[in-house]
Amino acid sequence: MRNHEDQWLEEIYRNLLPQVARMVHRMNGNLEMAKDVFQDAVIIYLEKQRQQTLPANVPAQAYIMGIARICCIRKMKQTGRYTSLENINSDISVPADYYALPPVERSVLNYVKAAGKRCLQLLQAFYYDHLSIQEIAAGFDFKTPHSASVQKYKCLEKVREQIKQSDYAETVS
Structure with a gap:
């Protein structure tokens, strides 16, 4: 039984870690952040699996990718790389002539x-x-x-x- 779980984890790491790394990179993260996010997502998935609270008919890979996306957004907020929409007006200014007709x-x-x-x-x-x-x-x-x-x-x-x-x-x- 343990060998089967190890093979499953190996397959998940081999298939999903590159996908999570690409997603994190698109969100301006680095490889270390991708590894952290991926490990957090796998741990959350395994805990939910043990508690039998996983949604029915959702593949493990899709669920882990969803968790990884949420974890990545949370990490971006914590590290300050994430800009909330409330603050965007103060960060980006619109030119005065933007709304003028050409x-x-x-x-x-x-x-x-x-x-x-x-x-x-x-x-x-x-x-x-x-x-x-x-x-x-x-x-x-x-x-x-x-x-x-x-x-x-x-x-x-x-x-x-x-x-x-x-x-x-x-x-x-």
Whole structure:
């Protein structure tokens, strides 16, 4: 019986220690930490096995990997390598201009305005106010929803044509 347990432990060490080492390395740990985490995980697994409190239908390797992940996170917290989300705002600053619109997006509005007031209103109603084509047809006095859809398409084509003719098209290509 003892020989069987030794073989099982040897197989677990051979198969899982490299996986745990890779996981710990991805979390910015070193080989020593990986060995500690792995041994803790195996001991916890064996204690739960003796107490018969292991969940049913969970392979030993998967369970040990899960325990190792939790142990690694706890060790990272203890050694200070782990940054909690509460402290992240003080550690990382967002540049002041991060939320500013890029110049290209600002100029697209100019192209829409240049397409005409009616096009601006029609596109705004569809894209920003999220009105349906039926609501737009009624609100803009189109005879049918199809004619409203055609007019929306024509407005978009006007904007596209202006962009193609501008310097913007040269800078993008």
